[in-house]
Amino acid sequence: MKAAVLQTLHQPLVYTEVPTPQAGAGEVVVQVKAAALNHRDVWIQKGLYPGIKTPLILGSDGAGVVTTLGEGVSEYWLGKEVIINPSHNWGDNPAYYGSDYKILGLPDDGTFADYIKIEARYLTPKPKHLSFEQAAALPLAGLTAWRALITRVQLKEGDRVLVTGAGGGVALIAVQLALALGAEVWVTSGSDEKIQKALAMGARGGVNYRNPTWYRDLLVKAHAPKSGYFDVIIDSAGGAGFARLIDVAAPGGRICSYGGTTGNITDVVPAKVFFKQLNIYGSTMGTEQEFADMTLFVEEKKIVPVVDSTFPLSRAESALRHMDFGQQFGKIVLSTEE
């Protein structure tokens, strides 16, 4: 089979022939129809995760068809169109994953390949209203956004939600989930065009975080008091801008951090956190139950993940560079059908 392989850190992916995986006990082989990128793939290529061993097939997100069953796997799965839960070995404690937790695509070979072997327990039938490309865009981003919004900050209908960097893969599905849950959604983005696209999807308003006064502008646009407006803030940027999220949060608000794209959080004034009685949460990925709940919700509400662009698997390296460039709105997808 063909795969896009990271043969050496800091080097482009190589589209090359590799052995087709065989299903072991409890596993299946899935013919990957579409895979999707996450920022994690760019960072793995740049060597920014500990313990990376190459060669490695990247990719946490995939949708495809089950072609082979390993010993002990139900016949139900044979020929089924599926999506893959990339969150593996979470363990028994829903509050925190266990010590052997891992995300598909490091250290195990991932989805940027014609075939992948995977434990059957990580399969979910593909939501019927989604194409393979749209379905591949869902798992990691959908799971991350779901746990952040539902389990962690316990979003309620009518909550005023701010999603930062709305052009991002996780952020955009967070916007879609929050809208479907009946929240009033606002966004930030580094692109006015992306803000317009978010408004077209149903967001109430947005500001460009490249403008130094964005946090004040946001409160003005929302006709909000200076004490803050947002009951819920979902953030993957971190960095210096995080202190401004504390300014725009409503007293008693809940801020969830799931990423640190712009680096360490700096300049937070503790008094603002405690006088405003703020709640700050961290969130990563999610449990098997959360994956099942998220998929069901997406199917019920007919949510369609936003696909920014689709590249052939043979051009996976170009897709990674497209993500690194940061111009995307939604998910970048790889298709195995050339």
Ligand SMILES: NC(=O)c1ccc[n+]([C@@H]2O[C@H](COP(=O)([O-])OP(=O)(O)OC[C@H]3O[C@@H](n4cnc5c(N)ncnc54)[C@H](OP(=O)(O)O)[C@@H]3O)[C@@H](O)[C@H]2O)c1
């Ligand atoms: N904890 C977890 O389980 C988990 C899961 C997935 C991802 N993550 C993390 O979440 C982050 C996003 O991942 P992704 O795969 O969604 O990446 P992505 O699709 O590449 O999105 C990154 C987004 O970051 C936004 N951004 C950049 N600078 C910003 C700033 N100064 N303020 C606000 N937003 C800014 C951009 O939004 P605009 O394009 O709108 O400007 C960009 O689209 C990464 O840090 C990743 O490691 C964590």
